[in-house]
Amino acid sequence: MVRKLALGLVACALVAGCKSKQTQSNENIETAQTGQSTAIDSAPLSFDPMGSDSGKIDGLVTVHFGYDKSSLDASAKKEIAQNVEWMKKNSGAKVQIEGHCDSRGTIEYNVALGERRANAVKAYMVSLGVAADRLSTISYGKEKPVEAGDSEAAWAKNRRANFVPAQ
The missing domain is CATH 3.30.1330.60 (OmpA-like domain)
Structure with missing residues (x-):
């Protein structure tokens, strides 16, 4: 029982590790291809709180x-x-x-x-x-x-x- 649980945890860790490496490498490829940063734009959105009509x-x-x-x-x-x-x-x-x-x-x-x-x-x-x-x-x-x-x-x-x- 303990052996199966340990094997399951190792399998989950491997999947999670592979997924994060894949995402990171795709982001690096995208940045290298475009030459642009993938940082999120922090400019405030335009919003009229009084609504529009x-x-x-x-x-x-x-x-x-x-x-x-x-x-x-x-x-x-x-x-x-x-x-x-x-x-x-x-x-x-x-x-x-x-x-x-x-x-x-x-x-x-x-x-x-x-x-x-x-x-x-x-x-x-x-x-x-x-x-x-x-x-x-x-x-x-x-x-x-x-x-x-x-x-x-x-x-x-x-x-x-x-x-x-x-x-």
């Missing part, structure tokens, strides 16, 4: 969604149609559609829901004639609320897809 592009309106929904209702389609007209008048403009959620739910769930919302808006805009390469999407989930609070009014304002200038 469609007000950054005069003429585009925010599209709101129902609780736990990514489908477009009649009101959302009307707002998107107005945004499509703006896009047609401003043929050189490119925008990013941001998908947002309220504060309920897990981070993972809300990021996925925000992505579905942004993609639903993009798909509808493309179906109305906006070139897909003028639109990009991103999901912030619940990370960029426009209104803080745990009330239905605050949650409703945060369930949205909005438009910001594309970089």
Whole structure:
């Protein structure tokens, strides 16, 4: 019994040792080939803690969604149609559609829901004639609320897809 346990521990140590040597040698090869360091960039990320909203592009309106929904209702389609007209008048403009959620739910769930919302808006805009390469999407989930609070009014304002200038 002790012999089998010792043999198992030796086998685990060998596998772990081989794995770390392989990773280290791959990193060295990659660095030698590119001539660049594999160090992680420590520059701070740009993040607007106050969130973002469609007000950054005069003429585009925010599209709101129902609780736990990514489908477009009649009101959302009307707002998107107005945004499509703006896009047609401003043929050189490119925008990013941001998908947002309220504060309920897990981070993972809300990021996925925000992505579905942004993609639903993009798909509808493309179906109305906006070139897909003028639109990009991103999901912030619940990370960029426009209104803080745990009330239905605050949650409703945060369930949205909005438009910001594309970089």
